Amino acid sequence: MKPELLRREQLLFNDVTEGTAISPLLKGPYTPVDMAKFASMYGDFYPGHYDSKWAVEIDRIPKAIVHGYQLVTHLSQLLTDWISPDGFIRKLSTQVRAQVFVGDSVTMKGIVQKKYIKDGESCLDCSVWGEKPDGTVVIQGTAVVILPDSQTVADR
């Protein structure tokens, strides 16, 4: 059976205040199959990303390691799930902080830091991050997203 598609009622600029939390997004537990599939799309087949034997023997890390860009992709989904369909990510800036291994789960989270209008666009500055169940932050960053206001929706 196909997964159910996410259809959001549009979040508006006026619905959000500084301090508003973004609905969290749980990802994982990451499996070697997830990681190999991501490798095929992203084009990085380094064995340390899906072969734990390689990770231990060659890279001397405990297990196969999730691609950093898979985490960035999941952080972008945190935002698109929240701002769709009409919102737009203008900027996403991230840093990987800790290694994520096969079997780990990560919850992507975010919070609105600032609301402002720039060049006629309704912008939100957000802090975004991903954390393991024990609270370890594995990726963190900032994002600028653009949301429609009630007028732009009425005009369409």
Add this chain to the structure above:
Amino acid sequence: MEAETTELEKLMTPEERALYERFKANIGKEFVPHNPHSMFYPWGTEDPVQWSSIKRWATINGDFNALWFDPEYACKSRWGGVIAPPLYLLAMDDPVAVAEDFVGEIYDANCILRRDKYPTFRGSMMANAEFEFFQPVRPGDRIDVRQKCTDIYWRQGKRYRLLFLLGETTYTNQEKKLAAISRGGAVYMFKSIESRGGDLK
């Protein structure tokens, strides 16, 4: 920071120096990336973006937003049709790809530094990644991808000497509109000098 770079530059092994100089000479030179390991774009990005590729990207990432899958839903949005998730651009290439002529000479088939050629190399990791988006990517778009190396420098890490390689990638659509720019870094870890000879197993 510059003093740190200069100090670490003095510690380079001959092969590390050759690598460093090779990258230095390449800074600012634009190239069209080609990643034969990409299952979507093994022959470059000359082919139009396929809706099926967008759906595959989203499915594998567990991202079931109707905006990528359902034309009826997407038509009612401001985009007027299906678009790709923003990070779909990674299927075309990331901020720090390497010039094709480096593969073989400097990198192995996995685009990892050749360990036979660089015995002090311990591994690599992703540094920062930044994306600016201007236009969504849509099925049928032809995206012109251009990359360049923007900087290379040394830093001392806790365990390793770290070589930071920064890059920038632009993604432009067939209407000559800039869809996105990505900037980011990769870190190559090299054995610290104190442990040279002792740590390499």
